[in-house]
Amino acid sequence: MDQICNILGDRYAMFYHTGMSIQELCPMQTIRNSIATVNAYMKQHGRNLSVWEFGLQDEISRLVNVNWIYQKLPHEPIKKPILVYKQDTKYHVICGDTRLMALSLCSDPPLVSVVITTLCELADNFSDWIPITSDEELIGHLDLDPGSAAIYYTPATVDKNYAVSWLEIGDNSTATHLHDINQKLNMMQQYLDKQPDDFEFSMSWAKQPIEWSR
Numbered sequence: 001m002d003q004i005c006n007i008l009g010d011r012y013a014m015f016y017h018t019g020m021s022i023q024e025l026c027p028m029q030t031i032r033n034s035i036a037t038v039n040a041y042m043k044q045h046g047r048n049l050s051v052w053e054f055g056l057q058d059e060i061s062r063l064v065n066v067n068w069i070y071q072k073l074p075h076e077p078i079k080k081p082i083l084v085y086k087q088d089t090k091y092h093v094i095c096g097d098t099r100l101m102a103l104s105l106c107s108d109p110p111l112v113s114v115v116i117t118t119l120c121e122l123a124d125n126f127s128d129w130i131p132i133t134s135d136e137e138l139i140g141h142l143d144l145d146p147g148s149a150a151i152y153y154t155p156a157t158v159d160k161n162y163a164v165s166w167l168e169i170g171d172n173s174t175a176t177h178l179h180d181i182n183q184k185l186n187m188m189q190q191y192l193d194k195q196p197d198d199f200e201f202s203m204s205w206a207k208q209p210i211e212w213s214r
Contacts, residue, residue: 002135003151012117012163015129016081016141019111020091022100023190025082027093031066031101034059035201042200047192049185061184062098065205069102078103079142079171083163086125091116095166105207117163128141138169148172187212 008014041052049057069078081094091114091152093100103109117185118126132138139149154166190197190213 004135004138005154007153007155007163008133009116009163011120013089013120013123014115014132014138014163015126015127016132016138017114017129018141020082020114022103022109022112024091024092025084025093025100025112025114027097027100029059029097029101032203033103034066034101035203036061037171038063039103039200047189049189049192050103050169055138057185058181060188062101062208063187063201064184064212065098066101066105066207067210068212069099070207071209073102073106077110078112078199079141079144081115081167082109083164084114084116084168086116086118087161087162094162094164094170101206107205115167119161121163139171142169144169145171 011169014046038056040197041060041116045052045056049060060074074210078099080096080099083094084091085094086092088207090119096112100112103112113131115211116126116129123131130141132141135149135151137145148170149169152168156162189212194211
């Protein structure tokens, strides 16, 4: 089944932007706020990540992703688009904050590809974007391998003016990316166990070359 057709139905339209500045996007979370949140929780609850609340486990595991993506950027540019919705003339990120965190560490961040879904009656607002009507079209624009590429999504609730609340697109080249939160927690736990008692995360830490042990 074509996932894009299934996503859109008769109510929604999808559009693709080949490259936007990260300054044009409004993320739900930033790397600076994520670091501050994790440092505060680590001071209060210690470094045994197995007893952390799930939301904070997710936040500290995200830091593994940010560092890992940043290190790979010179030879592995980000292909996955940022999923957004538009409200009050602004583009709000639904899915892709972690990628934006890594890109924000760059002195000259590259442009990012963006996907948006919208109600059909609002489609005229995106006349300068590329319309997407099928899996094949989106996969082609992202330069993914059509033989191994797959699209997964979570539908948005009916009260939203967009179709999806989560979108994952990848092929064989992205199969080794860090997706499993338990794996990332184990990697971070091994890292923290080797750090001094006064260790804290920082913006400069996020750029450090770290050998993450799986």
